[in-house]
Every structure is written in C-alpha cells, then in structure tokens.
Amino acid sequence: MIPYGRQCLSEQDIEAVESVLRSDFLTQGDMVPAFERALCDYTGAGHAVAVSSATAALHLACLVLGVGAGDRVWTSPNxxxxxxxxxxxxGAQVEFVDIDPATGNMSVASLHRQLEVARAACRLPKVVIPVHFAGQSCDMAGIAALGREYGFRVIEDASHALGAENGNVMVGNCRYSDIAVFSFHPVKMITTGEGGALMTNQGELADEARLLRSHGISRQAETFEQLPAEPWCYEQHALGFNYRMNDLEAALGVSQMRQLDQFVSRRRALAGRYRALLEFESGVSMLEGAVEQSSWHLFVVSVPRRDLIFRQMRASGIGVNVHYIPVYRQPYHMPEQPIGDRFAGMESYYSSALTLPLYPELSEEQQDQVVNALTQSLRETGT
Structure with missing residues (x-):
C-alpha cells in the first residue's frame, strides 16, 4: 500500500535522538530551547513554545488570549x-465559517458576511482560527483587516503549513496574527513523533504559554510571590498542564529542521508533477494555489463518484484518504438547526475531495502508479 503520507527519517535523525539517550537529560535539557530557536530562526517569529502536540498548542493559544465561558470562537469546518x-x-462556543471550495481555506467573503450578521446580533467572536489547509496559506492580510475592524484576535492553525509562504512572509511569522500553531505529527512537514509549537511575536503571550505548558509552575525567583528564593523552590501561579515536549522529540525536531527546505522542495516538485499529469484528465480538478507558496502537506483532487473511486484505489494498493469530514457533521458538533446552505462551499468541496499520496520519499514511479490507478478508476466508473 502506498500511504497518503509518512515520515521521512535519516541516519542524521536517528543519531540526534541517540545522542540524547546517551546524555544526562531526556526531558527539560537543552534540546527543547534549541528546537524553539530553530523555529524562530526559520519563520522570523519572536517566540516559539514547543509542546506535546498541536492540539496542546491550540488549547494554550486560546487560554493565553483569554478565551473562556460565554466567548465565541470561529474556525473552518475543513x-x-x-x-x-x-x-x-x-468553555467557549464554536461556530464555523464556510470555505472557498476552490482552495479549501476559510472564505474571507463568507467571514465578512458572517461578521456583519454577528455584529447586528451582538454575537461577535473573540477569536477566529483560520486553517491553512493542505499547506496553502489563507488570505491572512484580509482576515487580519477584518480582525481590526471587528475586534477579534487571530490564531493561525498552521499545522499543515510549516515551510509555506504567504507572499514574501513565512507562515508562522505572525505578521497577520497573534499566534500561529504548528504540528509535528509524522505525516506533517517535519516530525518529532508527536509534538507542536505555538509561535508569537508577543512576549507576554509566550511567557504565559510557557507557564501553562508545565503545570503553571514557575522556578524563576523573580516571579515568586510567597516562597523564599531558595534554590529548590518553585511556585504554582496558574492551573496549568503537562504539555511539555521532551528532549528526544526536540532533538529529532532540530535535525528535521535542517532538512525542511529539502522536504518542502520535494513536495512542491511532486505537486507540480501531479498537476502536469492530471491537468487534462477529464473529471479531475485540483485546488487553486501557488505551487511555490504552499508546503504541500496534502494533494487534494476533486473527482466525480468519489466514494466509489476511493474504494477502487484502496483495493489497488493506493492509500488515498479524504480531508476532511466537515467538523459540524461530527455527532458531537451536530448543529441544532439544519445545515441548509450555510456551508455550501464546504459541502461542495467535501462531496468530491480525494487526497492522493504525497510525501518526500514518494518516487516518480509510485506517483505514476497513483495517477494510473486514478485514471483507470475514472474510466471504469464512466466519468
């Protein structure tokens, strides 16, 4: 089976992890700060806070922006x-903003319309979380402009987009947001096994995130409120979490960061090749976006009779996937009111979306195999 995505590990990566195993510190040593510096150097952001997962980073991002009970947070259903x-x-309420089916990203026009309605009803969001789907940046300048007009904060869910660019700005730079979040799951641009990071240019947000990622405990004597500044003392200043990244993960991350440009370059080459191979294939359309701007976490095509083609390709050994089931369709999130045409863009996209294999070690021969299986399925289904 050719998977839709997988990690790319080298001997350099294995040696980096082995060096930590042979060191004095497996956790809370020097590697996490080194990984954070590498992320800042790459993106140009002022601060990085490495954590145990992108989910943890998103949670901390909401907390440090003051999200709580009674607040509204808007995000993409894709x-x-x-x-x-x-x-x-x-404890906040979540609402979804429709996407542009041509890109898979949050539609700025839909966001604007929804904000107008929400302002009239006094239901504006505290935070908006655009998602850089498949590695292509959202229109962050447009979203940031709406944030200034309507008074919401912005968290970029850039889990797919380490190494991507927004114009001449690296994703994660936070020029257009308060916080950006990365994922280091094995199928992403780089991996730390599991892991994530919160990026920001606001020092107070980074300080609070660092406090919350480790039980809300401070060991810095200058922050102590009650205890004497003895070498063994620490104080808990908040109800935090155990969201720390360990040094084994961070060492792998540092090594992978040295290869990031190579990984992204290979993904872009493969994406360009998919586009060339499928450009004139009847019934197939591809997401819009600049090949040289996206980090290409995913390569998604739109095909008729997607469900049947999915099963046929899986049966032929091609590990296609579907990204994503609209979040509002999940039983936990099902809206009380009928979906109607509120998410016409998302529904149109989801009905035909198919994710093809894409990862740095995918060979051109394997890519040809994927394309041949897809074209054969299209012909067999009469599309």
Missing amino acids: TFVASANCALYC
Whole structure:
C-alpha cells in the first residue's frame, strides 16, 4: 500500500535522538530551547513554545488570549476536530465559517458576511482560527483587516503549513496574527513523533504559554510571590498542564529542521508533477494555489463518484484518504438547526475531495502508479 503520507527519517535523525539517550537529560535539557530557536530562526517569529502536540498548542493559544465561558470562537469546518475542540476546552462556543471550495481555506467573503450578521446580533467572536489547509496559506492580510475592524484576535492553525509562504512572509511569522500553531505529527512537514509549537511575536503571550505548558509552575525567583528564593523552590501561579515536549522529540525536531527546505522542495516538485499529469484528465480538478507558496502537506483532487473511486484505489494498493469530514457533521458538533446552505462551499468541496499520496520519499514511479490507478478508476466508473 502506498500511504497518503509518512515520515521521512535519516541516519542524521536517528543519531540526534541517540545522542540524547546517551546524555544526562531526556526531558527539560537543552534540546527543547534549541528546537524553539530553530523555529524562530526559520519563520522570523519572536517566540516559539514547543509542546506535546498541536492540539496542546491550540488549547494554550486560546487560554493565553483569554478565551473562556460565554466567548465565541470561529474556525473552518475543513479541518481536524482539534481546531474546534481547543475552544470547547475553554468553555467557549464554536461556530464555523464556510470555505472557498476552490482552495479549501476559510472564505474571507463568507467571514465578512458572517461578521456583519454577528455584529447586528451582538454575537461577535473573540477569536477566529483560520486553517491553512493542505499547506496553502489563507488570505491572512484580509482576515487580519477584518480582525481590526471587528475586534477579534487571530490564531493561525498552521499545522499543515510549516515551510509555506504567504507572499514574501513565512507562515508562522505572525505578521497577520497573534499566534500561529504548528504540528509535528509524522505525516506533517517535519516530525518529532508527536509534538507542536505555538509561535508569537508577543512576549507576554509566550511567557504565559510557557507557564501553562508545565503545570503553571514557575522556578524563576523573580516571579515568586510567597516562597523564599531558595534554590529548590518553585511556585504554582496558574492551573496549568503537562504539555511539555521532551528532549528526544526536540532533538529529532532540530535535525528535521535542517532538512525542511529539502522536504518542502520535494513536495512542491511532486505537486507540480501531479498537476502536469492530471491537468487534462477529464473529471479531475485540483485546488487553486501557488505551487511555490504552499508546503504541500496534502494533494487534494476533486473527482466525480468519489466514494466509489476511493474504494477502487484502496483495493489497488493506493492509500488515498479524504480531508476532511466537515467538523459540524461530527455527532458531537451536530448543529441544532439544519445545515441548509450555510456551508455550501464546504459541502461542495467535501462531496468530491480525494487526497492522493504525497510525501518526500514518494518516487516518480509510485506517483505514476497513483495517477494510473486514478485514471483507470475514472474510466471504469464512466466519468
């Protein structure tokens, strides 16, 4: 089976992890700060806070922006459930903004219309979480402009988009947002096994996130409120979490960051090749976006009779997938009111979306196999 995505590990990566195993510190050593510096150096952001997962980073992002009970958080329905769950953890209400089916990203026009209605009803969001689907950046300048007009904060869910660019700005730079979040799951741009990071240019947000990722405990004597500044003392200042990344994961991350440009370049080459191979294939359309701007976490095509083609390709050894089931269709999130035409873009996209294999070690021969299986399925289904 050719999977839709997988990690790319080298001997350099294995040696990096082995060096930590032979060191004095498996956790809370030097590697997590080194990984955070590498993320800042790459993106140009002022601060990075490495954590145990992108879900943890999203949760912390909501907390440090003050999301709580009675607040509203808006996000895209074309995402993994964590993009919505992070707000629910804080007691907030989640609402979804329709996407542009041509890109898979949050529609700025839909966001604007929804904000107008919400302002009239005094139901404006506290935070909006756009998702950079498949590695292509949302229109962050447009979203940031709406944020200034309507008074909401912005968290970029950039889990798919490490290495992507927005114009001449690296995703994660936070020029257009308060916080950006990355994922280091094995199928993403780089991996730490599991892991995530919160990026920001606001030092106070980074400080609060660091506090909350480790039980709300401070070991810095200058922050102590009650205890004497003895070497063994620490104080709990908030109800935090055990969201720390360990040094084994961070060492792998540092090594993978050295290869990131190579990974992204290969993904872009493969995406360009898919586009060339499928450009004139009847019944197939591809997401819009600049090949040289996206990090290409996913390569999604739109095909008729998607469900049947999915099964046929899986049967032929091609690990296609579907990204994503609209979050509002999940039983936990099902809206009380009928969906109607509120999410026409999402429904149109989801009805035909098919994710093809894409990862740095995918060979051109394997890619040809994927394309041949797809074209054969299209012909067999009469499309």
